[in-house]
Amino acid sequence: MRKKKRGGFLNEIIEKQDLSENIVKLVISSPTVAKKRKAGQFVVLMVDERGERIPLTIVDSDPEKGTITLILQVAGKTTALLAALKPGDRIEHLLGPLGNPTEIENFGQVVCVGGGVGVGVAYPIVKALKNAGNRVVTIIGARTKAMLILEEELRQVSDKLIVATDDGSYGVHGFVSAVLQDLIDRGERIDRVYAIGPVPMMRVICNVTKPKAVPTIVSLNAIMVDATGMCGACRVSVGGKTRFTCVDGPEFDGHDVDFDLLTKRLRMYDDQEKRSLEKYRCECHGN
Amino acid sequence: METKTERVKIPRQHMTEQDPKVRITNFDEVPLGYSAEEAVLEAKRCIQCKKPGCIAGCPVEVDIPGFIKMIAEGDFIGAAKKLKETNSLPAVCGRVCPQEDQCEKVCVLGRKGEPVAIGRLERFAADFERQAGQIFVPEVAPPNGRRIAVVGAGPAGLTIAGDLIKLGYGVTIFEALHKAGGVLVYGIPEFRLPKRIVEAEVDYLRKLGVRIETDAIIGRYKTVDELLEEGYDAVFLGVGAGAPVFMNIPGENLSGIYSANEYLTRSNLMKAYRFPEYDTPIARGRNVAVIGGGNVAMDSVRTALRLGADNAYIIYRRTEVEMPARKEEVHHAQEEGVQFMLLTNPVEYIGDEKGWVRQMRVQKMSLGEPDASGRRSPVPIEGSEYLIDVDTVVVAVGTMANPIIPSTTPGLEMNRRGYIVAREDGGTSRKGIYAGGDIVTGSATVILAMGAGKASARAIHEYLSGGK
Numbered sequence: 094m095r096k097k098k099r100g101g102f103l104n105e106i107i108e109k110q111d112l113s114e115n116i117v118k119l120v121i122s123s124p125t126v127a128k129k130r131k132a133g134q135f136v137v138l139m140v141d142e143r144g145e146r147i148p149l150t151i152v153d154s155d156p157e158k159g160t161i162t163l164i165l166q167v168a169g170k171t172t173a174l175l176a177a178l179k180p181g182d183r184i185e186h187l188l189g190p191l192g193n194p195t196e197i198e199n200f201g202q203v204v205c206v207g208g209g210v211g212v213g214v215a216y217p218i219v220k221a222l223k224n225a226g227n228r229v230v231t232i233i234g235a236r237t238k239a240m241l242i243l244e245e246e247l248r249q250v251s252d253k254l255i256v257a258t259d260d261g262s263y264g265v266h267g268f269v270s271a272v273l274q275d276l277i278d279r280g281e282r283i284d285r286v287y288a289i290g291p292v293p294m295m296r297v298i299c300n301v302t303k304p305k306a307v308p309t310i311v312s313l314n315a316i317m318v319d320a321t322g323m324c325g326a327c328r329v330s331v332g333g334k335t336r337f338t339c340v341d342g343p344e345f346d347g348h349d350v351d352f353d354l355l356t357k358r359l360r361m362y363d364d365q366e367k368r369s370l371e372k373y374r375c376e377c378h379g380n
Numbered sequence: 381m382e383t384k385t386e387r388v389k390i391p392r393q394h395m396t397e398q399d400p401k402v403r404i405t406n407f408d409e410v411p412l413g414y415s416a417e418e419a420v421l422e423a424k425r426c427i428q429c430k431k432p433g434c435i436a437g438c439p440v441e442v443d444i445p446g447f448i449k450m451i452a453e454g455d456f457i458g459a460a461k462k463l464k465e466t467n468s469l470p471a472v473c474g475r476v477c478p479q480e481d482q483c484e485k486v487c488v489l490g491r492k493g494e495p496v497a498i499g500r501l502e503r504f505a506a507d508f509e510r511q512a513g514q515i516f517v518p519e520v521a522p523p524n525g526r527r528i529a530v531v532g533a534g535p536a537g538l539t540i541a542g543d544l545i546k547l548g549y550g551v552t553i554f555e556a557l558h559k560a561g562g563v564l565v566y567g568i569p570e571f572r573l574p575k576r577i578v579e580a581e582v583d584y585l586r587k588l589g590v591r592i593e594t595d596a597i598i599g600r601y602k603t604v605d606e607l608l609e610e611g612y613d614a615v616f617l618g619v620g621a622g623a624p625v626f627m628n629i630p631g632e633n634l635s636g637i638y639s640a641n642e643y644l645t646r647s648n649l650m651k652a653y654r655f656p657e658y659d660t661p662i663a664r665g666r667n668v669a670v671i672g673g674g675n676v677a678m679d680s681v682r683t684a685l686r687l688g689a690d691n692a693y694i695i696y697r698r699t700e701v702e703m704p705a706r707k708e709e710v711h712h713a714q715e716e717g718v719q720f721m722l723l724t725n726p727v728e729y730i731g732d733e734k735g736w737v738r739q740m741r742v743q744k745m746s747l748g749e750p751d752a753s754g755r756r757s758p759v760p761i762e763g764s765e766y767l768i769d770v771d772t773v774v775v776a777v778g779t780m781a782n783p784i785i786p787s788t789t790p791g792l793e794m795n796r797r798g799y800i801v802a803r804e805d806g807g808t809s810r811k812g813i814y815a816g817g818d819i820v821t822g823s824a825t826v827i828l829a830m831g832a833g834k835a836s837a838r839a840i841h842e843y844l845s846g847g848k
């Protein structure tokens with residue numbers, strides 16, 4: 094039996110909120126993780142005993158209440174299972190905090206670029222950079238207005254927030270990379286860039302910052318199993334060297350990352366993942 | 381009882397096994413164990429030496445003639461109890477210990493014929509006890525108010541937890557994974573060590589009062605120093621040598637190439653062989669190459685067969701003689717149709733446009749002079765390279781220390797290779813911190829890890845009872 098802790102049972106869903114069509118926010122009781130975690134770290138969870146272990150970034154935490162906040166996009170079976178949970182439900186296993194915390198210093202002026210669900214991953218980093226005295230310009234983007242998340246929250250912790258949508262339904266019409274390119278072209282001083290989002294977005298951002306050699310940190314989302322450095326599922330190539338995302342990362346110097354390899358490794362289980370999700374959807378509709 | 385001459389005429393009892401053709405279609409255990417009659421007959425072969433070599437051959441010095449005598453007399457529960465005086469996991473050891481290099485190697489009967497099947501008898505007694513539901517729960521000393529934190533729930537951690545709880549200590553095990561057992565649950569496959577056996581051992585510890593906190597990675601969740609600050613009187617580190625080693629050859633990060641740890645973890649711990657009933661996927665390759673010649677390689681290649689491979693290869697750079705795997709496992713692999721490519725080493729992997737491995741370039745080797753380990757070292761033969769079609773590769777060439785604990789525990793002395801430096805009794809450079817098992821010795825055996833757990837239990841008890 095798990096102990097009743099302040100704020101709920103261990104791994105209990107305390108609060109759930111749909112942020113957009115397929116992006117969900119979960120507040121989960123996890124007192125030790127809430128106390129220990131730092132910006133940039135993540136957890137690995139298993140919804141039930143038959144589940145897959147998947148990594149999710151710790152977006153925020155409340156050490157007083159002993160809760161952590163996760164924001165996830167429905168991508169396949171496990172995230173669909175998570176999105177179907179209700180307050181009071183419990184997640185079978187949750188391990189963390191994992192990964193190295195973001196290196197936080199006063200760098201001067203930093204630009205944080207978040208795309209899609211990566212906006213959630215960017216939030217704790219923006220907050221920590223701001224608290225460390227940086228001037229933070231945040232650029233967030235989504236395909237369309239309805240898919241945009243955390244706009245207000247980020248506005249509060251950024252010195253400047255620029256929103257872009259691919260379809261022009263809100264904010265600047267275009268990609269976040271174009272917004273960054275624009276800042277660079279205008280000669281804005283940028284000491285560091287953080288790029289967090291889908292792999293193609295991070296790759297493009299790195300291409301934008303490379304000519305002026307603006308240090309660019311990316312947060313990689315390699316497939317993981319244990320996330321303790323035991324299996325090597327999460328290996329990526331950085332500067333020609335093999336690194337394990339879970340223990341050496343998840344943040345790396347974006348200019349050194351082999352995005353091509355990452356993209357291919359992320360597709361390793363495409364067929365099986367599709368099968369798994371279809372099976373789950375059938376079973377759901379079945380009863 | 382039969383006379384001694386009659387007894388030595390009894391042949392070594394064969395243990396029934398699943399037919400190779402059948403067993404490669406399932407993950408059930410391969411050897412089926414002795415019947416009571418077979419066990420008694422086998423036990424009678426033991427001539428009860430006055431100076432038994434076998435005991436000295438056992439790393440934890442089990443009273444081998446003692447427990448065997450009880451089996452011969454039909455007292456199977458007594459035999460199990462006797463085993464447990466020195467070995468807390470006999471059902472595990474009976475299955476996975478390399479007896480042919482330990483107790484059975486020095487059994488006097490082995491000089492002329494075949495040694496007593498000590499491992500099989502050990503397994504029999506432990507299984508009998510478990511199946512009879514008569515698990516003997518020893519007396520636990522009254523709580524002495526001291527608390528011990530054990531980090532890692534592998535054989536070393538489980539053993540020390542069992543020993544210390546009996547002495548009255550409050551024991552909490554912190555395990556990073558979601559299940560206790562270490563390599564016994566994530567590495568060694570079901571067909572060699574059924575997981576319910578490990579679960580029974582873990583349940584037994586819980587019954588004794590050991591607290592097991594899973595999903596707790598020390599170094600991140602809490603540091604070792606925080607455990608000491610929380611009031612644990614001593615900490616034992618039994619975190620294993622869990623980090624995989626790759627060969628750093630071109631193409632090694634292609635999709636379809638796994639470390640043995642990942643391949644086995646997906647299959648065993650996550651039950652990917654039962655996908656989609658379980659959610660974790662695994663590549664079901666048709667042409668699977670496993671690099672290496674140890675137990676880990678044999679477990680991987682036999683898993684590949686069971687996942688439906690048409691061709692399962694062992695690629696090993698030396699010959700069968702130098703293979704570190706247990707003879708029995710090499711034999712099982714051969715029976716099951718594994719193809720051994722010896723004196724062969726991979727030099728490069730070639731992938732398709734999706735980044736999936738399709739071929740590997742290998743090189744023939746010859747054996748040169750013996751190296752430091754006494755094994756003859758392989759030397760590449762110029763111009764001998766050729767290609768093999770593969771769609772899944774498992775790299776099983778060894779493991780190394782995981783840096784999480786070392787890098788978060790100031791003052792803990794490590795050797796050059798990142799393993800914790802510990803004395804015989806497990807004491808480290810830090811007072812109150814003990815270590816044992818693979819994290820001290822490098823990848824070794826279950827029984828040695830258990831022995832280390834025992835030694836540290838004694839040392840911690842001495843340290844905390846004011847002995848020194």
Ligand SMILES: Cc1cc2nc3c(=O)[nH]c(=O)nc-3n(C[C@H](O)[C@H](O)[C@H](O)COP(=O)(O)OP(=O)(O)OC[C@H]3O[C@@H](n4cnc5c(N)ncnc54)[C@H](O)[C@@H]3O)c2cc1C
Nearest residue numbers: 147149150165166168169170171172314315316317359366
């Ligand atoms: C360090 C890290 C932090 C992350 N943080 C977030 C986050 O805050 N919010 C969020 O929505 N997503 C995050 N992700 C991605 C998230 O883990 C995947 O979307 C999730 O695993 C998909 O699982 P699924 O079963 O729902 O989908 P599946 O159908 O299994 O897979 C969909 C896609 O997700 C990826 N994926 C599959 N299995 C895994 C796995 N075990 N580990 C990692 N990726 C996998 C694959 O590229 C796959 O194509 C993070 C990933 C990493 C590595």
Ligand SMILES: Cc1cc2nc3c(=O)[nH]c(=O)nc-3n(C[C@H](O)[C@H](O)[C@H](O)COP(=O)(O)OP(=O)(O)OC[C@H]3O[C@@H](n4cnc5c(N)ncnc54)[C@H](O)[C@@H]3O)c2cc1C
Nearest residue numbers: 532534535536556562563567598620817818824825826829
């Ligand atoms: C596939 C395979 C087959 C094998 N076959 C045999 C065999 O047939 N016979 C034999 O005798 N030996 C065999 N071995 C070797 C044997 O399993 C090991 O020597 C033995 O398990 C070592 O025990 P240990 O307790 O030191 O560590 P492990 O069994 O490795 O357990 C360590 C535990 O610590 C946990 N851990 C690690 N870091 C942390 C942390 N920071 N916080 C919390 N927990 C942590 C790990 O998750 C793990 O559960 C095999 C090994 C493998 C991999």
Ligand code: SF4
Nearest residue numbers: 426429432434487488
């Ligand atoms: S050495 Fe062999 S015969 Fe002698 S006591 Fe040990 S098991 Fe029996």
Ligand code: FES
Nearest residue numbers: 320322324325339
């Ligand atoms: S996920 Fe297994 S080593 Fe990183």
